[in-house]
Amino acid sequence: MRKKRKWSITPYLFIAPQLIxxxxxxxxxxxxxxxxxxxxxxxYTDAAPIFNGLENFRQILTDSAxxxxxxFRNGMSNTVHFVLISVPLCILVPLFMAVILSFKPWxxxxxxxxxxxxxxxxxSTVVLVWYYVYNRNEGxxxxxxxxxxxxxxxxxxxxxxxxxxxxIVIITVWWCLGGNLxxxxxxxxxxxxxxxxAADIDGAGPFKRFLKxxxxxxxxxxxxxxxxxxxxxxxxxxxxxxxTAGGPNNSTYTMMMYIRELAFGSSxxxxxxxxxxxxxxxxxxxxxLILNKLTAQKD
Numbered sequence: 001m002r003k004k005r006k007w008s009i010t011p012y013l014f015i016a017p018q019l020i021x022x023x024x025x026x027x028x029x030x031x032x033x034x035x036x037x038x039x040x041x042x043x044y045t046d047a048a049p050i051f052n053g054l055e056n057f058r059q060i061l062t063d064s065a066x067x068x069x070x071x072f073r074n075g076m077s078n079t080v081h082f083v084l085i086s087v088p089l090c091i092l093v094p095l096f097m098a099v100i101l102s103f104k105p106w107x108x109x110x111x112x113x114x115x116x117x118x119x120x121x122x123x124s125t126v127v128l129v130w131y132y133v134y135n136r137n138e139g140x141x142x143x144x145x146x147x148x149x150x151x152x153x154x155x156x157x158x159x160x161x162x163x164x165x166x167x168i169v170i171i172t173v174w175w176c177l178g179g180n181l182x183x184x185x186x187x188x189x190x191x192x193x194x195x196x197x198a199a200d201i202d203g204a205g206p207f208k209r210f211l212k213x214x215x216x217x218x219x220x221x222x223x224x225x226x227x228x229x230x231x232x233x234x235x236x237x238x239x240x241x242x243x244t245a246g247g248p249n250n251s252t253y254t255m256m257m258y259i260r261e262l263a264f265g266s267s268x269x270x271x272x273x274x275x276x277x278x279x280x281x282x283x284x285x286x287x288x289l290i291l292n293k294l295t296a297q298k299d
Contacts, residue, residue: 036274043268056275075255083233098184116178123238187218223295
């Protein structure tokens, strides 16, 4: 007969710091945010939140007479537009570079470190650097094109479309490149060498080896990065805020910018902001489940 194990507080002390941080910075804000989504709340007043049911969702989803409806539609449209453009690039570009680096060309370690470098910078640093690259008068790109073409190139990268979205997407891909690159490179290097050698002996070329061996072999890592990258791009904020301020004509104003403005602006409507955040979260969950289903490998 087994002896009854004596209860000890020691294991709980080891997990206590992580548990406390989880409760304070995730669980409590999540519960408050969900409650706020069903309430009328101005965080700048002493008045307690007033529960109003689904009124916030009715205003942002169906009431075209309110500005919140317009904000939600414009913010979600711009965010989805960005996700559809940037996510494929954030997957395919590092995957292509990882395949090239997996052949271990001269200086591959240097280039691996170089490509990863932007990933360690904050978004404010990244945007500040690229702001001067895109500057209309003194920017690197316009001056380079002027010298190359032999005539003055005056592209307003940050205040005209489609250049504003192009600038934001390029910055985002450059910033996110390193993380996915390292994951793909590690996955490719983990594929057994004897499998690749056997395929080579059987006459399979590089392209066929990639499609039949490499791609299926790293599909779990692609699925992982695809979902995380998609979630990250739905949270687009810093690039649009610092580079274009949502312009031109609110065409780069994203959901995160509207949520922040409504919750912490001069006249707080935290309930509306929380309902928008809840809707964005629901969309991200649904999209993640779909992507996981599409990229899941069959046994």
